[in-house]
Amino acid sequence: MSIKITSFALTLTCIATLLGACATTQPPAATETAAEAELVSTAEPASPEPEVETEYGNFTEEQLYQAIISELGAQRGVVDEAGDSYFDLALETRDLGIIRRAVQFASANNDMNAMLQLGLLWSEIDPTDSQPHLMLSFQFLETGNYQQALSHMARVIELGGEIDFSALAARTGQLDPRTRAVLIDNLRQLTREFSDQQSIRLTLVQLLAQNGEYQEALLEFQLLIQLVDLSPRLVMLKAQILQSAGDADQAIRVMRSGVREFEDDKNLRLGYSQLLIQNEQYEAAQAQFAALMELDPQDWETLFSMALLDMELENYDRAIERFTQLARIDQRADEARYYLGYIHEQREEFDAAIAAYREV
Template identity: 30%
Template sequence: MTFNTRLFIVAILFAALAGCASFDGPPAAVDAEQESVELSAELVEPEAVAPIERAFEPDTFYALLVAEMAGSRERFDIALGNYVQQAHKTRDPGVIARATRIARFLENRSAALEMSVLWVEVEPTNNEARVLAASELSEAGRLSEAFTHADYLAAQGNPMLLQTVAAYASKGTDIEREQLIEGLEALKPQYPEAVELWMALALAYQQQGLMDEATGAVKKAVKLDPEHFQAQALQARIRFQQGDQVGAIRQMAALVDTNPDDNRIRLQYARMLAGTDMVKAADQFEVLVQDNPHDADLLLSLALIRFEQKNFEQAQPLFEQLTDIESRRSTAYYYLARIAQQQGDFNDALNNYLKVELGPDFMPALVQTLEILVAAGELKPANARMQAVRKTVPQQVERLFALEAEVYGKYDHLDAAEQILSQGLAEVPDSTRLLFSRAMINERRNMLDLAELDFRKVIRYEPNNAMALNALGYTLADRTERYDEAYELIVQAHSLKPDDAAIIDSLGWVSYRMGNYTEALLRLQEAFSLFPDPEIAAHLGEVLWVTGDRAAALKVWREGVELNPSSELIPKVMKRLGAPE
């Protein structure tokens, strides 16, 4: 590198580092939001980073210049990588500060944590470094380390960071929260009049489940400063959690009236209302959206409320607006599909479901796609869709084969279900999940020999699989006369899961088939009390009818029909036994 080139690089880099022109990073002050109280506090003014004047090696200058140029071209991965590398190499406060801010701007939590901790190590008296380190450590659940920095700033007259650290307490373990509470309690003699300390204690107690202590701490904060709206908002949240919903909502409504422009308070109020009064919640979210028309979270909240209200006319344009926001696009398409499906427009529903990408809404969308296609008898396109998805997410292949077969079976396409399960077992031969599913399908196909083979294979692989033991035992009891084998299998399942209503029902049914009516009644009554279900009601009613208690049988059958009026189980039993409908 020539001397003139070095001077050129130095000049450009000096300007870039001193001005920080390439990134509009986040403010240095922490914005500590905690869902239950929406805390946000400007903790310190960003400290000016002096222009870098030390004599860096040419390689360092070049790496940092490349980082700045990469940032200007939106190659942030290169920019951050170079800055992190040079921060470790040079340990220069200006480079470390720049690396920290870039990492936070990019929401790269691991790099932001690494750089902010390094910054404090290099400049332990830099308050901004302390604030950012505390924020990142709290976000990572490292509450004890974060508390150290909050304690340092509190000693300098700024206790707000204590509240910020406590707002993240849910991210720590129980032990971490206990240690944080101990540290905060130890500060009470030093800062008895600090509202921030009592707020921090209330937050930490709340997230540790110590609600009485939380109530006492927040009451102290409100007493110290009756006009402190954050303390009042936290007090309302704690009241809401303790069951005083009316009082909490009334308190939040008063806060909104006195602070109409504070969207954090209105948002907490809207969230409380969402659990008790959807109409009023929608009104509050309408105001929030008007003030923040491009806030994706607020738009989604309002859209979901309108959807739950079945107000599709207002929900649909909100979801359509969200399709332009990448982070919410898939969710928006999913709900647009559900709206179309509920309105009977299945083509539009399918088109929107197919636009849902991998993420939380992908599997629900896939299930609904299958439901629509299979219900219409369109098995080929359904299978084509599933094949495409299995190629996209091969790690989920077992689950996807099981899902496809389950939907086929739901609509009585039993041969297709058996075929898809056999195809799945060709790819995942030892899958007990697929073997069990195929056994159940073959039982419905009256292929009892094949069903038993698969059930026994599952039991061979998993001797303590209570579900498989019970399924085989019930099948033998209900569909054959091999009662002794059935009883032995079901007893084994019962020993593994003695409180399982389905297994107790099987035990009662096999006892009935063996002629032990007293035992059958006891077991079936126990099963029905544990889990009222039409199938158990059908069994219990039959035993009552056969043993002569026909009034009780009719009563149980009526209860069973009420549980699921569309079920044919009970009417078939009643017809077989000649019972009056």
């Protein structure tokens, strides 16, 4: 990834940021009278004034030079070296401006180790800023350190920031139950500390379901919908929990009710169709696919699903019509021709089957 930098403007910005005051004391302009001039001429030669040392604010001349060279190097595309240089400067100066710039370079270079170290340094120097904790939480999530991630996520909330805890649930599906149980305990504690944070309780519901604790998940779900309005996402979550718990009929009822309430939501209706197929209610699923096609007549993926269902139900004439349409408009064309061949073969229409197979 490259970082776009306007040479003169950014270099000047860098200097202005790094150099709080680069000032030299200038001698005042002299105004001499004739008498003063005569006095000076008869006086002994004055010793030369000492050189005034240039001040570079809180930075040494070498540090300032290193920052400017790094910026110019980044302008030429040498982002790795610029990132390394700024990382060293951040550790050396412990200056927030330098640290933030080093974070930008570390992010551009996808240097996770640098991001972690810089985030910890940033949070140490400015413990009231939620931003480093937000950054650290996602870095720890990426490295699988979920306990540390959760700790920094909570810190973001404490400092008045905002964060979606469901990012945690998206990564914990493959955890062993014991490790996930520890996270569940911590999330329960956070729901007591931050009772108005809906994403914490949503994440708790998701982790309970991942751990197979379906009844507990449903109880927490009931508490969740007291905080938020029902949404298509929550409808699908509840149905998934019920299906996983072995209550397919109730899952279907929840989805049916949800589709009636959010009738224009395509994802919800698609999820309902898939749930019906999962429970071998193919005719009902076909009706939901038809409703999806009414919402979007050019939804070719849904048309392909309808053709597959027709084939499964041995509605071969309708399946041939739909697969032929897909092949004609070059949507899933090879698969459509293959299934056309298969259908013709099932109907012992061997010449038509061979012709379809040859077009695959």
